[in-house]
Amino acid sequence: METQQHISRQYNQELESVKSKVLKMGGMVEDQVEKSISALIEQNSELAKEVAESDYKINKIEVEIDESCAQLIAKRQPAAGDLRLIIAIIKVITDLERIGDEAEKIGRYTQKLTSMKDEVNMYAELSRLGDKVITILRDALDAFARMDVEQAIRIAGTDRQIDEEFERVSRILVTHMMENPRNIKTMLHVIWCARALERIGDHAQNVCEYVVYLVKGQDVRHMELE
Amino acid sequence: METQQHISRQYNQELESVKSKVLKMGGMVEDQVEKSISALIEQNSELAKEVAESDYKINKIEVEIDESCAQLIAKRQPAAGDLRLIIAIIKVITDLERIGDEAEKIGRYTQKLTSMKDEVNMYAELSRLGDKVITILRDALDAFARMDVEQAIRIAGTDRQIDEEFERVSRILVTHMMENPRNIKTMLHVIWCARALERIGDHAQNVCEYVVYLVKGQDVRHMELE
Structure with missing residues (x-):
């Protein structure tokens, strides 16, 4: 019995250790996204370079x-609930890694x-989109950390606001392009950045959906969340 | 012993069944991508509608x-090699689902x-990109089906050709936009399509990387494949 408890304590520690690695990875990703947005809006080439060159750290983790997940499954043969957690983690970190790619x-x-x-001086137009993306990402990671399904559902619903903001920014950029066709190539780069931000929002929404899957055991990934 | 063999036979059947579901999903995804490219290049609105409305089938699978993967792990407690296969499957189908999203x-x-x-009449310009994307996707799925690590490495290397073709198409589209600024909004939609094709190439590359991970037990996901 004591051995049993000992194994179970060790197992819990390992599970917690994986969870805290995911949170650490989430923090790194959030940091990269924040820096990428600052670099973009302030047109800070040094910060941009730093972001472009730090992604390997996220890939590594x-x-x-x-x-760790594979080892945990092989060694501990987790029961249904824990297994769902581990599978959700494998999915969540795929999204986190892709967020890092977008940054x-x-x-x-x-x-x-x-x-x-x-x-072009259009960068300020992107700041509202940037703010919304940072917020959804932070809230999604928070919902994951606390396994808060209510918050996860609420946040996933706000992804639509990001899509709307992206549409608004696109319209402004298109108008600018029509008026200044010589700047089109530059403006396309700005649009790619807006697109990357919108994608980060999509990935944050995926994280929320995994939290719901995890807690409720119900797969909401491809359902309307409202 | 007979029971043991029986269990092991049933287990193998379950594993094979999951693998064949993945191949089925791969076939569905390939079909969706082919249709989306035909619809785009031929400007066939009915086929486009069909593609836009069939994605839920891929999500469902x-x-x-x-x-099935979660159940297989919980029931059968697979050993290291099989576990790696199951984790690779969980990752691969995430990419397949995202390819479906892009289509x-x-x-x-x-x-x-x-x-x-x-x-705009620029659609023919996208056909070479479309062909390359179909090819990499088909080859990646084939490498996965046959667990052919040599092929997987070779294919992953061709993703660069897709990026180059995307750059070529972008330059043509930008030139067209500069000459016809009134068409910018339309042209942006064409560029989004080219971008989606390029993303499909990225996801196909991910599939190849999981094959290498699976067979070699070595994670090449974030290394240069050459």
């Missing part, structure tokens, strides 16, 4: 967590933008 | 496979494009 892309586009000569 | 987007954009009045 994803691989580590996958490995990296924003960093790369920003580096190109700072080296282009066109004066 | 993803959820089913996830569920759906191409369907939606095409529906919009067919209802727009601008005469």
Whole structure:
């Protein structure tokens, strides 16, 4: 019995350790996204470079967590509930890694933008979109950390606001392009950044859906969340 | 011993059944991508509508496979090698589902494009990109089906050709936009389609990387494959 408890304590520790690695990865991703948005809006080429070159750290931790999950399953043969947690983690970190990729892309586009000569001055238009994306990402990670299904459902619903904001920004950028066709190439880079932000919102929504799946055991991934 | 063999036979059947579901899903995804490209290039609004409205089938099968994987782990407590297969499957189907999403987007954009009045006639420019994407996707699924790590490595390397073709198409579209600024809004929809095709190539590359991970036990996901 004591051995049993000992094994179970060790198992819980391992499970907690994986969970805290996921939260650490979430923090790194959030940090990258924030920096990429600042770099873009302030046209800070150094910060953009930093973001573009730090993505490998996120990739590395994803691989580590996958490995830990596989080991945990093999060694501990977790029961249904824990298994669902582990599968949700494997899915969540895939989305986190993709968010890191999008932040990296924003960093790369920003580096190109700072080296282009066109004066576009449209970056402030992206700040509201950036704010909304940071908020949904932070809230999604928080819902995951606390396994808060109510919050997860609420947040997943706000992804639509991001799509609307993206549409608003697109319209402004298209109008600018029509008026200044010489800047089209530059403006396309700005649009790619807006697109990357919108994608980050989609991935944050996926994280929320995994929280619901995890807690409710019900797969809401492809249902309307409202 | 007989029971043991019986269990092991049943287990193998279950594992094979999951694998064949993944291949079925792969076939559905390939079909959706082919249709979306035809719809785009031929500006066929009916086919576009069909693609846009069939994605739920792919989503459904993803959820089913996830569920089968969870059950298989819980019931059979697979050993290291099989576990790696199951984790690779969970990752692969996430990419397949996202490929389905991109095909759906191409369907939606095409529906919009067919209802727009601008005469852009740039669709033939996308056919080479479409062909390359179909090829990489088909080869990736084939490498997965046969667990052919050599092929997987070779294919993953061809993703760069898709990026180059995307760049070529982008340049043509940008030139067209600069010459015909009134068509910018329409052209952006064409560019979104090209972007979606490029993303499908990225996801196909991910599938190849999971095959290598699976067979070699080595994670090449974030390394250069050459």
